[in-house]
Amino acid sequence: MSSGTAKVRHARVADLSHVAQLASEHAAFEQAAPPPADLAVRLEALLFGGPAPRLRCFVAELGDGHVIGYASCAPEISTWGGTEYLHMDCLFLREGHRGLGVGPMLMDAVRSEARRLGLALVQWQTPAWNTDAIRFYERLGAEAKEKRRFSLSVD
Template sequence: MTVPLARRAHHEDLPRVAELAAEHAAYEKAAPPPADLAARLHRLLFGTEAPRLRCLVAELADGTVAGYATCAPELSTWDAAEYLHMDCLYLTEAARGHGLGALLMAAVRAEARALGLRQIQWQTPTWNDGAIRFYDRLGATSREKRRYSLPAE
């Protein structure tokens, strides 16, 4: 009997991850990702010896990829240390509430440990009550901040 699992994304998962990223962007009321997202992700995940990005997927017992988490090492000036920044964690609506989020978070934590990093940081929209409850149940702590972005040009 096959059970759901969290694993590293493979090359062939990237079209599905791109679909999920588009769903995720729509869910968060953000602009859609670029049309060539799968190719861009391929370069970040598989294009070098030391990938800049890590992608983990939640796979259902039937082999369907129902969610993903992406993360990358970042630096904290205040701690003068690296941490693992989880950029995205998303599950399809049908996949929520079945333990897949916990599987993805466990995989992200394992990734942090494998990289020798002691902390994981991420953010979620203040209106995303389901995610906030999930992260609180994990024992995560939060700090109120606003996220800004500014074009470089």
């Protein structure tokens, strides 16, 4: 998949330091705590460890190989629906590369992965204040469902 000089492909081990840097930029953009310093190592285990890794990651890169964005996703279960779906955990493009058609390419890669896995639905969330992302997702035909996300430490 390509848009002008950009293309989207599955992440490789060599991309993980770039993905970790993008995840750090993504966290800063969303005003969240930074990811752990060893994120690239953790991602390697999640993406490439074991016989059937659950996490998938796509990178958007320019023709010169410069990684400018990523999307990550993993299959999840809906108890209410009695089915599996693909949860898109992250989608992020660096400032200056948004609005150029690369975001839809990343979404297409995630949707293709869902189809490949036999899943009929992709779900994700975005902060309520991120109106640019909300407009982007609505232009793609996505529908929002209001919920609040909680997290609880087990320690």
